[in-house]
Amino acid sequence: xxxxxxxxxxxxxxxxxxxxxxxxxxxxxxxxxxxxxxxxxxxxxxxxxxxxxxxxxxxxxxxxxxxxxxxxxxxxxxxxxxxxxxxxxxxxxxxxxxxxxxxxxxxxxxxxxxxxxxxxxxxxxxxxxxxxxxxxxxxxxxxxxxxxxxxxxxxxxxxxxxxxxxxxxxxxxxxxxx
Numbered sequence: 001x002x003x004x005x006x007x008x009x010x011x012x013x014x015x016x017x018x019x020x021x022x023x024x025x026x027x028x029x030x031x032x033x034x035x036x037x038x039x040x041x042x043x044x045x046x047x048x049x050x051x052x053x054x055x056x057x058x059x060x061x062x063x064x065x066x067x068x069x070x071x072x073x074x075x076x077x078x079x080x081x082x083x084x085x086x087x088x089x090x091x092x093x094x095x096x097x098x099x100x101x102x103x104x105x106x107x108x109x110x111x112x113x114x115x116x117x118x119x120x121x122x123x124x125x126x127x128x129x130x131x132x133x134x135x136x137x138x139x140x141x142x143x144x145x146x147x148x149x150x151x152x153x154x155x156x157x158x159x160x161x162x163x164x165x166x167x168x169x170x171x172x173x174x175x176x177x178x
Contacts, residue, residue, distance in 0.1 A: 038169045041162050042106075045119065046099045048159070053095030062088035068153070071133045074125045094118065105170050112170035116163050123160035129153050 031037070055061040062085045069079050069087070079087040098118040105112015130136055136150035146154060 037165070042102055042112075042166055042169075045159065045162055045166065046102050049095045049099035049102075049119070053092040053099065056088045056092030056095065059085075061092070065091070068126070068129050068133055072125065072129050073132060074128055094122065098122070102166070109170045109173035113167055113174070116167035116170060119163040120160065120167065123156045123163055126153065126156040127160055130157070 056065065065088060066079070066084050069075055069084075078090070081087070082090060098115045101111050101115025101118070105115055130150060130153040133149065133153065135147055136153060137144045138147040138150075139145075
């Protein structure tokens with residue numbers, strides 16, 4: 001009986017676990033050395049905030065969040081106070097400001113902590129809309145699934161996790177006297 005590591009075709013070399021593990025370790029070391037998770041997480045967050053923030057300052061963007069904000073006990077007061085268009089503009093400006101603070105955080109990590117803190121508050125608020133907004137769950141043959149609206153809101157739970165990672169990453173960049 002052949003050892004499972006032996007190749008049926010002798011011309012095809014079989015890599016040992018040590019070689020595979022060595023390649024995996026090289027890749028993970030590269031990811032760590034170049035801080036890829038922080039760069040990917042922060043760049044993605046910044047792009048999303050700039051894009052979503054600017055969209056909220058358009059008519060369709062403002063109208064699109066009316067049902068979400070109106071059903072939220074955490075932020076429905078906002079539209080009652082400012083109206084949907086100005087209220088949406090304020091939300092958009094907040095997202096853009098958080099993105100700018102995160103960009104500055106590349107050079108001044110304490111500023112990045114402020115930007116990430118803003119996004120944590122934002123994503124706790126919008127994540128709660130998953131529970132308070134009607135039609136986020138749809139039934140298919142008696143099983144509840146997230147609707148497109150539910151999935152749209154669920155991405156903010158993922159973004160909350162990224163924000164927590166970013167605040168931790170910015171904190172590690174601050175000199176130890178902080």
